[in-house]
Amino acid sequence: MIKASKWLVFGLGTTILVMLMVAGLTLFLVVEDKPWVQEDLAGQLEHADEVQPLLQQLTGLLKRSRYQQFVQLSRPQLQSLAGLAQRAAPKLQGQIGLSNELGWMVWSYHLPGNPFGEYLNVSAELLPSEGVKLGTLKIGGISLPGERAQAALLWLLDWKLGETLASDFVQRIQQVHLSEDRMLVRVAPFDDLVAKLKALPKSNLSEADELRRQRVQYYLAELQQMPMPKSDISLGILLGHVFDKARQRTQSGAVASVENEAAIMALAIFAGSHRFSHFIGDLSGESGKIQTISTHTTLAQRRDLSLHFLYSAAIKLLSEQGISIAIGEFKELMDRAKKGSGFSFVDLAADMTGIRFAELATHPATAENFQQMMAGLGNEALFFPSVDGLPEGFDKQAFKQRYQQVDSQAYKAELEEIQKRIDQLALYQG
Template structure:
């Protein structure tokens, strides 16, 4: 029996090693270039597509040309650092590929698929995972399985039906349905709560409603108060007092509950889906706009970046913030703003440091000093830069000057009182 188990184990082990080398390679990933117009065009394509799906008046006609696909591939490649996405549309089919690092192995993996019109039905003809061929039947099954597990019914089946109607004409890909019902895209409920994907029943912020009610009371008590720092300081102090009274809750930090309440109240009420999917949006009190450094847009940058960090990662939040600024740098936009970028990074730092802050010092702050503790001075940071100015003055979004100013912003954030005390305490403990 033991001999049979050992043979089985080593057989599986050897097969796993062989599979690893079959699907991966030592090939270097060549980065794609990105310009502001890519971000602008991608945003326009996505918003127009979603609007037409939702309000189609019985007729859907989505048309994608090569420049639009190139823009989407460039943005996707930038949003996932180290990865590269490519796509080609011609009269014969659509070729899509993705190339990404394979964890920390030093190797990369490439996935490529060919989409064709077969028997008057658009579908995935075949795919390739590294050197391993993937039959079209399996690839199409994976597409159906993914859609049904990501998109809530009935939109999943509607999208699959629309996808099958794809046509290739004059080197453009179109999806036309002349008898379409509105397609409202909603995620499956489990996806609003990433923790649920780990098969637990724990919400990201189970007690968020308590803090939302606290914020609502503060808003009613101080109707002219709009400073985000005022509301943040009050709810964090409340969280600190509650944690002192109830030190047995080691599952979810009370500070995360308070932070999510701020994000939902003054960022976007729809974030309640991620904070606690059991709470419907109509239960969230309505709040007026909040200000950070005297500006509403900076409060939004701060809160949205904090939310994306809490849902996903600091890296993704950083990339999304950069993409937003690159879009603003396009012709007709408000211009690239390092001030906005600093607010993004400050929000990420706030979300990252929630558990390690010196919360015992919170009562020592007032609204003015607390704002100075969560966002650096911004007055000397450039704003309103066109893409050409960004390129000439800083070498573009990947230039030496850009990276240097980014490092300067991060150094300012690391020196903020709320984080500096944390770092000092950590150093003393070493």
């Protein structure tokens, strides 16, 4: 028995050692000392205003899923999307290109300090073909044939979904045509796949997620019971109401940071967009649907600023701060198009304030004091800075004349002014 135990321990030890050696060898082959790409981020974001037609195409793709369709992506659109990814993740560098022979993308990620190397480099190729055909996939020093990489990726997605939906959808892509300036994709009808996707059972919430859902539902119910005027109402009044409820629950033993998070998410659903509820769980209650605000909320007497604030705060809670800022900035760059409202530093101020608000409201060190300051108060000046004098309404030409590009000194000066105004508010100094 003792001898058998020794062999068992020896076998386990040898297996672990081999696994560590394989992992180390893999990291040695994958991680490298130099990046494969260093891209001009500002140049990529220059064409952000051209992404709006792409978003409209993708929206229409689902609406017309019963019919054969064509999706067209231009080189500037692809490069702008790469720029958005890099804006959201500053350690990421990426490049996307097109030619008649192939489409390609290269990404380099600057890793935290480690003994293997500084960068994880990845490149992938898309070939023109009937259907979808990947070229070589490279991860550092490892090269994988496109056919095997594609099969592995589809298997992983199908396994995650519990259905062959990913594989089935790829089969509906009938043709990929490439040129120097655009990619054209022909897609067969896929309405049956959309129906299957909607019919997938919802994942059961973990205990922690269920408790979060219950907290959000509590604050949503409190908001739904508030008497609302027929005219617009300041967002500050609603924030004061939910933070007063959060303070009461904290005084009864709840955790301030998690109560504040639930209060903000409930308000984003109630006065922002009910679609945020998809990230929380079923909040429909007995009525079968979520009751949202019957009027509009405002900040600085503007409806759009209230939405910018709420959306950015909610995205901050659902993601990382860099992603929230990047989405807000990218939206403003898109608005420089002829039919857009123009680039607005006023909107960016609302985005940046919403992020800062959510960050401090949910930080354990500041959450309780945040409640005390916000509870029951409707004064916007407590949490929202003055936007007087901040420039807005720039079309693409006017933006370029005044700021040249994103991250120019003039552009950074405007962001610094916004940050200064936010920092001056007492709420954000604790």
